[in-house]
Amino acid sequence: MPTPVLAVLASGFGWHISDLLRAAEKVGVALEICPFPEVSARVGGDRPRVTAGAIDLEGLNGLLVRMMPPGSLEQVVFRMDAIHRVAAAGVPVWNPPRAIEAAVDKYLALALLASRGLAVPETWAGQGADEALRTFEELGSDVVVKPLFGSEGRGILRVSDRELAWRTFHAIERLGSVIYLQRVIRHPGHDLRVFVLQGRVLAAMRRFATGGEWRTNASLGGRTEAATLDPAVKSLALAAAEAVGTEVAGVDLVEDLDRGELVVLEVNAVPGWKAISGTTGVDVAARILAGLRDQGR
Template identity: 50%
Template sequence: MRMAVLCAAESWYFRDLVRAAADDYVLTPFSFTQLTANLEVHKRPEISVGTTDLRAFPAVLVRTMPPGSLEQVIFRMNALARLQSSGVLVVNPPRSIEIAVDKHLTCALLQEAGLRVPPTIVCQTFDEAMHGFCQLGGDVVVKPLYGGEGRGIMRVSDEAVAWRTFKTLIQLRAIIYQQPFLPHHGYDLRLFVLGDHIFAMRRRHPDDWRTNISRGAIAEPADLDDHLVEVARRATRLVGAMMAGVDILPAQDGQHYVLEVNAVPGWKALSQTLQLDIARLALQHISQLASKR
């Protein structure tokens, strides 16, 4: 089966996919920045990269989401939507990527469906930010609305520091996204949802409240109960993803909070921790989905 992969061709993930593909799948890497749309121009394909018609591929795997201007991001998502509407299987669908990349929208949909998420305040003004800081108990985690791997996340528990932090963010024309710091046991859970299968690891950091692998956390296999499995499946369905990474924090208050849903999930640490070929399983899952279309 042929499959297009939107990715950095030199990335570890594409190399791992090629390894896993062996002789069963033919993978072709493409860059988001090379996407072109054509409408009735010299019979060129509507969505292409160079002379390659992306509609010729049964499936397109989105393996990266590079930063860009508002115009670039909207165009890229619309191009994926046009591919999807032409019958190409896009994993994950563009709407699910749009939802998952927005922490506020993701949390709002999860909360609306009855899943537990941290109390959250999202605002655009300094006064609202300071008011929210007090409402949330004066000990908050400030996150970029978009972004992952722990980049740009900070804990603020001092009013003077909050004042300087929010002033700076407002000057940068940033959205202020804050949640209360939730005391936990030094780890969170990453549940990788792939169709009917769920693979889980515990991410533990002995020296930092942030548990991202990119920040030095230690990955360990994790056992799941039926409740966590159902939470991960529901969260994945709510954002419309076929493959997702669901981050859950077991807090000291005994509750499990869904922190976010990643629609372009990595699997490097997960594969190494569980000794599973996640890349191969992902290719098989995508192939099965494409064969049903």
Template identity: 65%
Template sequence: MRPRLIALVSGFGWHVEDLQRASRLVDVQLDALPFPSVVGRVRSGHARIEAGGIDLTHADGILVRMMPPGTLEQVVFRMDALHRLGALGVPVLNPARAVEVAVDKYLALAQLEAAGLPVPETWTGESAEEALAAFDELGRDVVIKPIFGSEGRGLLRVSDRELARRAFSTLERLGSVLYVQKMVRHPGYDLRVFVLGGRVLGVIRRHAPEGDWRTNIAVGGRAEAFSLERDIEELALQAATAVGAPLAGVDLLPDLDRGGLVVVEVNAVPGWRALAQATGVDVASEILTYLKGCKR
């Protein structure tokens, strides 16, 4: 009987289609189910997690493909469901704790720093006044980021003090956490390293579009295959381990001022379209093969 794997998704675009293609190659049954369809059932002596009418507690593996936006209650419940599935012995990729850490930029950065890895200097808090003081301390060239967010969206580079003051005041009024990071002077590209199960599947160099400083593919960055070097491999694997993510997209940035690479982020639900196209690696098949081999 073929192993039954479940992908929890927020939509049915290219990545889901690629996983379905790969499922036929690696001989698994794959069901893609919307994350909001997850249901928890509890009664004395019995706990069950379902999605789309399917009992996930009997699945051979769960792939967290994407965590869709939602209210605090919705996101917390989804994480609760992942924790419960893990506690019941169902292999979950990535584990709930890794998703929680990676989605929170401050927590992820703190764990990377605690592991002794190089990270950009960052200030996080809720006070606009204190954020402005941090802006001065960080050299008056910073990137303001949403503490939850991905794909380069919502980023604002600020090097003008009055603009910084206005941005911080607006965010404070909105009840946002202020995440202020010293701008890393880089050569116009970063490296995305795709890690799976303690090895690197591939590396791409992402070039920022002309006139922009962001390298993310989602905002127009250009990807090309990049040779794996020992220092890149070691740093990426250490970063993935620091956040507890067997599956990770690790973003490394060459720091022209300090020299070497800094770890900017670790994505626990990484996309792979650009990497697969640039390197020829069948990432979807690798992911399903790895999950298929995980034991309850």
């Protein structure tokens, strides 16, 4: 039987790519690394294919989308069009393009979660600074401002001062960006990252903010510990991943002490696993590649 060939669409060669190459040998697959800027496509003629350099993406056993790098609107739309076409050719794509489109957009992802009846933070998104300032006051004058597209806690700002809120909202408005506000959640000082793979919880960890940092992201220095989840928490994480349509997901949950329940903060469709693998001992990269390999057989 020929060796299955998988590819990773990536934006660089960092720790996660190195870990995937290590895991590829372990699970017996050939792994091609394809930078997003090399993606091109032909329509009509005798070679209508989507390629990345010399790699025929439509001839693979599976394609893993590791990261969607920044780009112009045209570039991002074209990349997603190409991924849709690869999936339409019958190649398993993780995550599916619709899931990537939903999860990368914090507003859309949160709306999908809420439509399933899942608890989410009270959130407002809009384009006008004046309305944002009124909403800031309605939300208790203590909000988290997030970029609509973003990950790993980058670009997030907590604002509890009206003057700073005014300046922040008008700056975002001038940039032509969306203003995205969430009421600050009073929590016990930690949250949960649950790694979901193909409808099952693969691993989970608690993340604690340290050194005066209010964000818990491990990439920002947060302390982590392995977590054992009760059935209700597992069900919540799985329902969140399913709502966004993911095969692979990092689901972030936090206890809202005022509401007395867990809320879903985010579903990440291109989740990192360096911290959760190191914390739990689970070989996440190997499990991802093995699952993608088996689906493509």
